[in-house]
Amino acid sequence: MSYWEHNGCIVPLDLYYDIETQTWLKLEEDGLITMGLTDIGQVRSGRLLHARIKDKGKLIKKGKPVASLESGKWAGPINALVEGEVVQRNELVLEKPDIINYDPYGEGWIVKLKPVDFNKDAKELLFGESAIEPMKEYIEHWDIICMRCT
């Protein structure tokens, strides 16, 4: 996996990103998409204590909550980056939400969706290197230093 790093924050270059919500999306080979919280997102939220993910089979519109996460200082939705049907929920995240803090791009993935029209919905997302500059601005604006629980 090639990645970019700034202030300890990892940004893999094979993913799509929404900077404002600090969520990532991966287009899988089978056409499904996987979503999760970025390294920056997990630092800002703090140790996650609770997760809810919408039920399998549910169709989620783009921009609507597909999951919600809660830490001691933050509780909020994870909005679907593309419209799609929930095909898999990460049970590990439901059981142990702070896995997101440990491994946001790996074991801490949140949900898999079957997109309705990926090409249309993904237009507003930033892919790989195009996300670097806005990510850098975001990290510096919020003065973020990433630390991962080990």
Added chain:
Amino acid sequence: MRLNIDLKEYSLDEGLVEELLNGWIIREKNFNGNITFHSPGFKHYEVDDFSIKGGPKFVDISITGKNCELMCDHCASKILWHMIPATTPEELWNVATNLKNKGVDGVLISGGSDKDGIVQMDNFFDVMSRIKKELGMLLTCHVGLVNHHIAESLSKCGVDAVLIDVIGNNETIANVYKLPHKTVEDYAKSLEILKEFNHNIVPHVIIGLHYGKILGEYSAIDLISQFNPSALVLVVIMPYFGKSRFQLLPPPKTEECAKLVLYARLKLPYTPVVIGCARPAGSDRFKFDLYSLLAGVNAITFPSEGIFSIAKELGLSPKVSPNCCSTIFMF
């Protein structure tokens, strides 16, 4: 009494619900059925049916930063970690003026205790007075045990409310709070002194404080009821906040917690009874919030997803507030 919606899908204890509705009737009768949902600004809180937009209006400040000499088993000072640190009077003034300029209307001054269970705030009274008088902010103060000097100084500052955790069991005071030289009597004395100075007192009772068990909570409510509180705040132990010994202990059963909420409602029928911000996340929280709603509480802070909608379906007219729940009696 019968509710206008079917709650079967939530798998509640039906017998308990019947009992809790005695509290609902009290809220109907003595508070016109009003309920407030609070979302103070120290935490971003957004669920499907509830969020408050705009910047924070009420935040917490710790005058000891993350430090607490007691390091009680249930908290280990973690409650202070999310507060804005201001450990000198100058810092407190700067923080308060900055907050005021950013549109924050109120602050809670808190901090860690010394080894006698007292939050030492001697150096800060002058600035607290200026926060009230010059900045015109809502000012509440979460104290530990108090003496005449603290109560009098707080009174001179013009604090709007004094918040105090009340413990109703000596074993809990000794073991969990590490205060073997203090007893329930000391908490009673603190309440008495605060009332001597005509403070609006908002006692807090932590459900499950004794390592996840309910022990002194009922006595604490009995004690509090003797001192005409302006509101009572009930919170539930959050194992994650505690020391390692606490972290794996489950909080008390939701139904047990709900019974305590009802007890408080019945004991204080004319006083706002409020569910505070601290309680464990997860599915049990939804159930606890729903039971509390049915038991006639006056406010819930950071309501679980769905609670705001259910309150409306039940015919209540929920208000939302960006302030700390301890200010409920002021609005």
